[in-house]
Amino acid sequence: MFEDDQKRLLGEFVRAHRERLAPDQPAGRRRTPGLRREELAARAGISATWCAWIEQARDVQASPHALGRLAKALQLTRAERAYMFDLAGRRDPDAAAHADAEDAPSSLRAMVTAIDHPAYGLDRFWNACAWNASAEDLFIGWLGTGHQRNLLRYIFLDPASRVLIPDWEDRARRVLAEFRADYSHSLHDPEMNTLLTTLRQQSPFFAKAWSEQIVLDREGGLRVFSHPARGALSYEQHTFRPSDRPDHKLVILIPAP
Template identity: 55%
Template sequence: MTTSFDAADTASSGPAKTLDATPARALGEFIRAHRERLSPQAVGLPPGPRRRTPGLRREEVAQLCGVSPTWYTWIEQGRPVSASADALARIAVALQLSRAERAYLFELAAQRDPAEPDPAAADAPATLLQTVQLVDAPAYVLDRQWDALAWNAHAADLFTGWLDGAHDRNLLRFTFTEPLARALIVDWETRARRLCAEFRADSIRHLNDAPTRTLIDSLIAASDDFARFWASQDVGEREGGRREFNHPRHGPLAYDQITFKPAHREDLKLVVLVRL
């Protein structure tokens, strides 16, 4: 007996009883919603008579993606099946997803988009780098390995041993291997532990990329504290909040830190410290 996926489409087109109950369910509902809003004509297919489901049929999308109808159906049904980045990319193309929709699809699937440009090979937006000079407070831009790409005079004055003079511009190497950092940062161990946890969370999508792996390995070799914090497997969202310093020239300083991520380049960060 042949199973009709068209009929299955009709049966599953109603609202889910439990919205986004699992990540797999959320992924399936997202894909189904976009399939149902895409007309056959939009992908070069004839409309056909008496279509019983809105938009494309599941087997039509499966054919466009080069995957089996059964596998595609299971994805939409929210079953715990494996979806590779390549298969997701083909689904994104078949469903004609926008840039934002495609990014959301890969986030739902916890996969990295293979079409995502390599930030290491891409120039940071010039306007972002220029922005730090317009801020009347310490401000700097970090890349995905947390190397400073740009900073203003206020930041150079505050971060002695990192953004002033000829130093390594990596925030993690400054924090864990530069003696001046331990004197500058109030409650260094708490902040350093938190920084390590934030980097683990921030780097998860490119943890095995060569530059990130090299940075982590070099820090483990150079700093017993980093090695200990990294081995703890702590993960923390990068947060703003109060930052205190014992500056060698200006004495005790306190700031409120704010971090911004530019659109289309979320691997970069604009960090601003507002004096309290």
């Protein structure tokens, strides 16, 4: 999409949502449906001129925090807010706050429960937020009662992962490169940066691989395990993102022929 088209769409979006809002104290007949620009600007704590320029598709450099105040004043839903930030070409500083990182989406839980093969869900910190019995049986030392549930901590800090994963070094490098792609969405998140600092300090391998600046999309493929009780196991891995919570992911392991 061309930049001028984005500005036009942003202006049309802001105007349409402004006109849907009811004024605080309607009095008599109003030429303008919904809120006036001055009223919206007052609610958002921004200048009326700046608000007008956005609607007129002028070249306005809107800061993320100003856009956040505007989104709140417009009473946008999460999807509408994300759409507005995309049109403005800005990253929402509060995007993580709108997602409840403590609970897995119901859609993800439903899928994990319905699948017989190993399946688990990861939140934006790569903590396991849902898993089934098959996954708990496969990932000894990671999933289950009494274990920490962060996949990165398990792979890079728990010696058990090196036993379970025969091609550990290659797999660990790939996981780190996939994590870096997700990390770019949470650069200023204190909890994410605490996790990164811990991994760099406690795992020399992680620190070295992180400095290589490799970024990869999360892809499927053959995954081989050396299970202490069941021996060699092979799976095809598939990863999906719930449409209602794209900051989470569903991982399914289908037994390979």
